[in-house]
Amino acid sequence: MKTILSSxxxxxxxxxxxxxxxxxxxxxxxxxxxxxxVGIAPLLNYLMFLSLKREMPSxxxxxxxxxxxxxxxSALIATLIFGxxxxxxxxxxxxxxxxxxxxxxPVTRTExxxxxxVLLFIWIIFLMLFTFGFTILLNYIGIFIDLRLMILIKFFRxxxxxxxxxxxxxxxxxxxxxxSKSYIYxxxxxxxxxxxxxxxxxxxxxxxxxxALPYLLAGYEGDFHYPVSYSIAxxxxxxxxxxxxxxxxxxxxxxx
Amino acid sequence: MCAIIKTKNLTxxxxxxxxxxxxxxTVKRGDIYGFLGRNGxxxxxxxxxxxxxxxxxxxxxxxxxEDLSKSKRKILERVGYTPEFSGFYSNLxxxxxxKINTRLLGVQKKDIIEEVLNIVxxxxxxxxxxxxxxxxxxxxxxxxxxxxxxxxxxxxDEPTNALDPIGIKEVRRLIKSLAEKRKITVFISSHIxxxxxxxxxxxxxxxxxxxxxxxxxxxxxxxxxxxIEVQVNNDGSASMIxxxxxxxxxxxxxxxxxxxxxxxxxxxxxxxxxxIKSGIDVIKLGISEGNLEDYxxxxxxxxxxx
Numbered sequence: 431m432k433t434i435l436s437s438x439x440x441x442x443x444x445x446x447x448x449x450x451x452x453x454x455x456x457x458x459x460x461x462x463x464x465x466x467x468v469g470i471a472p473l474l475n476y477l478m479f480l481s482l483k484r485e486m487p488s489x490x491x492x493x494x495x496x497x498x499x500x501x502x503x504s505a506l507i508a509t510l511i512f513g514x515x516x517x518x519x520x521x522x523x524x525x526x527x528x529x530x531x532x533x534x535x536p537v538t539r540t541e542x543x544x545x546x547x548v549l550l551f552i553w554i555i556f557l558m559l560f561t562f563g564f565t566i567l568l569n570y571i572g573i574f575i576d577l578r579l580m581i582l583i584k585f586f587r588x589x590x591x592x593x594x595x596x597x598x599x600x601x602x603x604x605x606x607x608x609x610s611k612s613y614i615y616x617x618x619x620x621x622x623x624x625x626x627x628x629x630x631x632x633x634x635x636x637x638x639x640x641x642a643l644p645y646l647l648a649g650y651e652g653d654f655h656y657p658v659s660y661s662i663a664x665x666x667x668x669x670x671x672x673x674x675x676x677x678x679x680x681x682x683x684x685x686x
Numbered sequence: 687m688c689a690i691i692k693t694k695n696l697t698x699x700x701x702x703x704x705x706x707x708x709x710x711x712t713v714k715r716g717d718i719y720g721f722l723g724r725n726g727x728x729x730x731x732x733x734x735x736x737x738x739x740x741x742x743x744x745x746x747x748x749x750x751x752e753d754l755s756k757s758k759r760k761i762l763e764r765v766g767y768t769p770e771f772s773g774f775y776s777n778l779x780x781x782x783x784x785k786i787n788t789r790l791l792g793v794q795k796k797d798i799i800e801e802v803l804n805i806v807x808x809x810x811x812x813x814x815x816x817x818x819x820x821x822x823x824x825x826x827x828x829x830x831x832x833x834x835x836x837x838x839x840x841x842x843d844e845p846t847n848a849l850d851p852i853g854i855k856e857v858r859r860l861i862k863s864l865a866e867k868r869k870i871t872v873f874i875s876s877h878i879x880x881x882x883x884x885x886x887x888x889x890x891x892x893x894x895x896x897x898x899x900x901x902x903x904x905x906x907x908x909x910x911x912x913x914i915e916v917q918v919n920n921d922g923s924a925s926m927i928x929x930x931x932x933x934x935x936x937x938x939x940x941x942x943x944x945x946x947x948x949x950x951x952x953x954x955x956x957x958x959x960x961x962i963k964s965g966i967d968v969i970k971l972g973i974s975e976g977n978l979e980d981y982x983x984x985x986x987x988x989x990x991x992x
Contacts, residue, residue, distance in 0.1 A: 446789060449789065450786050450789045450790060453778070453782060453785060453786055453789075454775055454778070454786065456777060456778055456782065457777040457778070457815075458777050459777075522775075526773050526774065526775060526776060527769070527771050527772070527773025528773040528774065528775060529773070530734075530739060530767070530769045530773060531767075531769070531772075531773055531787070531831065532790070533737075533738070533739055534737045534738075534739065534762060534765070534767045535762060535787065535790050535791055536759045536760075536762045536763045536791070537790060538759065682741070684734075684739070684740040684741060685734065685739040685740065686731075686734070686740065
């Protein structure tokens with residue numbers, strides 16, 4: 431009984447903290463920037479398929495439509511946008527001088543990091559689901575490919591999994607934001623790893639390069655050079671190491 | 687009186703620079719403690735160490751009798767803090783900003799936001815976005831935020847910085863009334879001597895990271911009272927004459943031959959006549975004005991600027 435009660439309390443606490451983080455996002459332009467940012471992927475895909483439908487209608491299939499949109503999102507846009515919202519969530523506390531207030535109330539610094547991570551997880555999943563929904567919606571504005579349930583389920587799973595895998599890379603962006611307290615280094619890092627991923631994805635090294643892995647693992651069909659456990663280990667290790675760095679750095683930092 | 691804050695040899699280095707140097711201060715329950723020092727004297731760093739925002743290089747901090755490094759969370763539940771530069775979420779309204787704190791602090795009391803906004807006088811501005819708040823309004827909101835959980839200790843870092851004279855007066859009145867009505871112990875830092883003088887009952891003077899003096903305002907005033915200064919050839923006889931012939935008892939022999947009379951300022955000529963008639967040589971006679979500013983300048987080695 432006691433265990434159930436304490437678990438209930440923990441769940442209530444998470445929702446309470448989450449509610450606080452959500453209040454902070456009211457009227458925030460970053461919410462719209464992130465929605466617009468990820469929306470570029472299905473929009474580009476849509477424009478491409480509109481033209482393809484006119485020129486090579488035989489090439490237009492529902493599977494290709496989803497796959498191409500997914501490539502735009504995962505390989506080009508996701509790392510940058512998710513890095514941007516992570517930087518916003520952490521840097522704004524320094525830039526708006528709100529950190530002093532947050533850290534002089536009875537909340538531990540580790541709790542602050544964890545709460546922000548929970549918010550980012552939900553934000554990322556929301557953006558992935560929005561992109562998935564927007565891709566479907568755009569199909570009904572001039573393309574009209576017949577949707578097949580099996581394909582829809584397959585890509586729903588891929589979008590969701592991509593969100594979860596991208597989340598594992600978030601603590602590194604958070605760490606850079608904590609140390610630099612600015613957008614420049616975080617965005618610079620996002621651009622560098624995105625370019626590296628684009629170059630490396632089609633080589634065997636992409637299978638162990640964490641920033642190439644959301645794309646590779648979400649659509650994994652058993653065709654890797656290395657055992658897939660190496661890829662999973664690489665991603666998990668990146669998550670644990672960077673989250674630990676965040677917690678250690680933030681706990682030791684002087685708030686000047 | 688038990689100590690609410692007690693530090694022992696509190697020291698902080700930033701790199702090789704010593705910013706706070708062996709500060710040992712004591713704030714008693716019910717005090718309004720004025721922490722006075724020039725810009726860059728080490729006030730904010732000391733305050734941030736008291737709140738656990740900056741880790742001390744050396745030294746100990748006790749708040750409410752508990753070691754800050756061990757019981758930080760428990761201590762912070764009883765402390766309110768108004769930083770020098772009050773940070774708020776600019777995309778939110780004043781009330782929404784406070785709502786975040788009530789949630790974080792777990793304040794259950796209904797209408798607490800209305801109550802504190804009324805205390806600081808900005809209830810009517812509650813639905814304005816923070817980006818539309820003036821500096822003075824932000825400072826009041828910051829004070830409102832710091833009293834949401836009814837703290838026993840309120841720490842304010844230069845709360846009147848950049849405010850206009852009316853704003854300064856209002857904030858000062860607000861702090862005084864909080865200390866009196868809510869029985870809050872107040873620790874307030876400032877670089878303005880007159881401000882500390884008007885608010886505090888105990889003053890700690892920090893200069894180049896070192897706490898030069900910790901003194902009650904009464905003691906400070908006593909040290910700096912207006913007085914008749916008489917330089918005579920025989921202070922013993924002169925003292926007896928002052929007492930017996932003029933009924934003056936509120937005086938002290940400051941140095942050899944130098945007497946300071948703290949009362950009877952209107953009887954300066956009579957003092958002169960009586961002493962001369964009694965055969966005492968009066969070498970110097972005049973009224974001296976105690977000046978706190980001069981006192982602090984002297985204390986800080988001549989380069990103070992309060």
